[in-house]
Amino acid sequence: MLLKDKIALVTGGANGIGRAVCELFNHQGARVIVCDFDAAAGGQLADDLSARGTEAFFLHADLSRLDGVEGVAQQACKRFGRLDVLVNNAGICNTVSIDEMTMEQWDRTYGINIKALFLLSRAVVHLMSAQGNGKIINLGSMAGRNGGVSVGADYSSSKAAVINLTRTFAGYAAKYGVQVNSVVPGVIQTRMSQDFDLSRYNIPLGRMGTPEDVAGAILFLASEFSDYMTGSCVDVNGGFMMS
Ligand SMILES: NC(=O)c1ccc[n+]([C@@H]2O[C@H](COP(=O)([O-])OP(=O)(O)OC[C@H]3O[C@@H](n4cnc5c(N)ncnc54)[C@H](O)[C@@H]3O)[C@@H](O)[C@H]2O)c1
Known part of the structure; x- marks a missing residue:
């Protein structure tokens, strides 16, 4: 077991x-600790995971409400007494064109994709610094590297900011023993990608990614096998974009 007794x-x-x-x-x-504003799915998942053996907990939060984000870190840490791993995965996406983009849409995307990630990471680094270790993994996107194929400019630029902020936080948090890395997925089969025009993707490995493909890379970054890595951005895109 790669994460035995860890709190995530x-x-x-x-x-x-x-x-x-x-x-x-x-x-x-x-x-x-499953954190989401979808209480039905999140609560059910935490119950199912607990029933399988290792205790899980659902923490209801709307991360677009920025004044509550630091409280999420405190509540999560209080639940099991410490926090070893944070995965900044919550995000929103759209396929709005540049001509139709509104600043309300832009601010909504930046609120959850980058401001909430910044606030939560800062609060969690402070908590992890007391332990002297911890791992933070951010979800970037291939759109943050190439400008995007199907997605709005707000989304692709917010994800470029995630990739950059990963490096900024990695430099800042290293002195506390906290590592910060990101996973940069290509096109992954979830609710988010259901409106993407798949004919515009020519993926060398011949298929879309699955959520499990991405989870495997995140597990590596959460485990001791990545102990000498920080500030890295790991591509999981089937070869669509090689950097
Ligand atoms: N699916 C892809 O092709 C793809 C590609 C690159 C990057 N990503 C990134 O991976 C991450 C996960 O994406 P996904 O495809 O699983 O999306 P998804 O829409 O399937 O899941 C996103 C989850 O985030 C939650 N969420 C959204 N806004 C929230 C908020 N304000 N507060 C709390 N929870 C909130 C949703 O309820 C949902 O459970 C995102 O950051 C996304 O940008 C996805």
Whole structure:
């Protein structure tokens, strides 16, 4: 078990990639805090994971409400007494064109994709610094590297900011023993990608990714096998974009 006795907080853990991360972490011995605003799916998942053996907990939060984000870190840490891993996975996406983009849409995307990630990471680094260790994994996107194929400019630029902020936080948090890395998925089969025009993707490995494909890379970054890595951005895209 790669995460035996570890405590992990996964935002957006109720569905899609976050859900696959919660299931894999639980299977690897971690106690998982599933954080999401989808109370039905998140609560059910936490119950199912607990029934399989390792205790899990659902933390209801709307991370677009920025004044509550630091409280999420406190509540998560209080639940099991410490926090070893944070996965900043919650995110929103759209396919609005540049011509039709409104600033309300732009601010909504930046609120959850980058501001909430910043606030939660800062609060969690402070908590982890008392332990002298911890791992933070951020969800970037291939759109943050190439400008995007099907997605709005707000989304692709917010994900470029996630990749950059990963490095900024990695430099800042290293002195506290906290590692910060990101996973950069290509096109992954979830609710988020259901409106993407798949004919525009020519993927060398011949298929879309699954949430489990991404969860495997996140598990590696959460485990001791990545102990000498920080500030890295790990591509999981079937070869669609090679950097
Ligand atoms: N699916 C893809 O093709 C793809 C590609 C690259 C990157 N990503 C990134 O991976 C991450 C997960 O995406 P996914 O495809 O699993 O999406 P998804 O829509 O299937 O799941 C997102 C989860 O985040 C939660 N969430 C959204 N807004 C929230 C908020 N304000 N507060 C709390 N929870 C909130 C949702 O309830 C949901 O459970 C995102 O950051 C996304 O940008 C996805």
